Amino acid sequence: MSSERQLDLTLQLKELMQKVGINSFKQLYRSTGTSADAIGKLRSGNLNTLRWQTLVNISDTLEISVNELIDTFGEQLSSNKTQPNVSKSSHQALKTLQHEYQHLQHQFQQQREILQAEFQYQSLQTLESFLTYFPTAKYAAAQNHDFPASKILPLVQSIDRLIQQWDVSIIGTVGARVEYDPRWHQLIAGTATPEELVTVRYVGYRQDDKLIFRAKVSN
Incomplete structure (x- = not known):
């Protein structure tokens, strides 16, 4: 060189x-x-x-x-x-x-x-109880502004953002009537056959086509 x-x-x-x-x-x-x-x-x-x-x-x-x-x-x-x-x-x-x-x-x-x-999947599994029951509490608070849970709503907005960032989809809407699908729904009361209308009691979650946990429904 x-x-x-x-x-x-x-x-x-x-x-x-x-x-x-x-x-x-x-x-x-x-x-x-x-x-x-x-x-x-x-x-x-x-x-x-x-x-x-x-x-x-x-x-x-x-x-x-x-x-x-x-x-x-x-x-x-x-x-x-x-x-x-x-x-x-x-x-x-x-x-x-x-x-x-x-x-x-x-x-x-x-x-x-x-x-x-x-890591995301394991974290979501750990948060199962919160992710399952919080949407129902949020729904109740939306119906009644005096409901005590309304005071905690601003504190959990970060969880919603986290779920969106991870491309996690919510299965069902609390109170909605949907066709029963055993792949995405867990029957917690009564009986139902596929495609029969049931009511969503607690939402479920999935990431793309990967089930995290099913929505809990009743007829």
């Missing part, structure tokens, strides 16, 4: 360091948990010899993505064809790192969505 190119990479690295409050290369390799040799390779654009975790540590410290790190300090490997020490294998090594990073990002996003959905 030419001295001009190395100077250019060093200046770019210093700019990134200044943005995150790092004032020296010594402070940089201590912050990243890497060695002075690793930072030297970064300044020379020799990324293909660095371990994947080292690239992640450096990019996290500089608050940029691994792709940005590779594009900034590794582009010489793919764009400058005049350097004899730049080989196809070096170029391929960077491409492999980029592909691995993108694959891990995709896996992380999928895992995050799965964990988030599971």
